[in-house]
Amino acid sequence: MTAMTTGTPSRADANRRRILDIALAELLRDPDASMDQIARAAGVVRRTVYGHFPSREALISTLLDGAVEAVAAAYAEGRAGAGDPAECVARTTLAVWRVADRYRILVGLAQRSVTVQGIRDRFTPVREACVEVLRQGLEEGVFSSPLPAPALAYMHEQMLFALMEAVNDGLLAAAEAGSSAAVTLLSTAGVPVSRATALVAELSDVTTARPAG
Known part of the structure; x- marks a missing residue:
């Protein structure tokens, strides 16, 4: 039980970090990149991105x-x-x-x-x-x-x-x-x-x- 509890935040943090890295790369490529574009580039659904960042402004x-x-x-x-x-x-x-x-x-x-x-x-x-x-x-x-x-x-x-x-x-x-x-x-x-x-x-x-x- 403890292992599962400690493991979940780590996966969440890793996903969040990956979304940030991909978002930066996408914004460098296209400063007007939308949350949809960032989600597609990250290989996740838009809901996953919004789960970490409630808005594009929050992501930036x-x-x-x-x-x-x-x-x-x-x-x-x-x-x-x-x-x-x-x-x-x-x-x-x-x-x-x-x-x-x-x-x-x-x-x-x-x-x-x-x-x-x-x-x-x-x-x-x-x-x-x-x-x-x-x-x-x-x-x-x-x-x-x-x-x-x-x-x-x-x-x-x-x-x-x-x-x-x-x-x-x-x-x-x-x-x-x-x-x-x-x-x-x-x-x-x-x-x-x-x-x-x-x-x-x-x-x-x-x-x-x-x-x-």
Whole structure:
């Protein structure tokens, strides 16, 4: 009896995770994919999908929560290996973009079903970490901006969202978007473009050369 009780939630969790993975793939392929399309792609009836997610908006909101968790983990990883604030911004932007690229279609979709404030609230922990790095850089003279650190962090966040939309709209190649984003954020923090470009190129080369696993 106990084994059956503990086994059922595991199967339910696995089904839920599979539906989420397939939903993300379908939405990347077709941002207007319906719950019916997602159910067919997952090989289940629509009722099964609705059993986990009462609406398409709830499904997208759940996917967004997963994206935020992945972004936060990537930011922490990038920050852990950084030296000065400029390197920290470059590393974290590159790390976040590698994860966010998988979820970038959600930015536009979430804005239709989740309030902008709701999206901002989800990213509060990452934004607060960014503020700390930017404040340190401004105090040390590594960065130069007329904006205080909190406003600069907010601007960086919105710029990343805008760059994701630019990729979605075909205005920026996905392959070069991460490096472009890192250089852009550094330059808006007052780092000379030449230095920002060289730093990002160096870090990108190191990442590319790192053995898998």
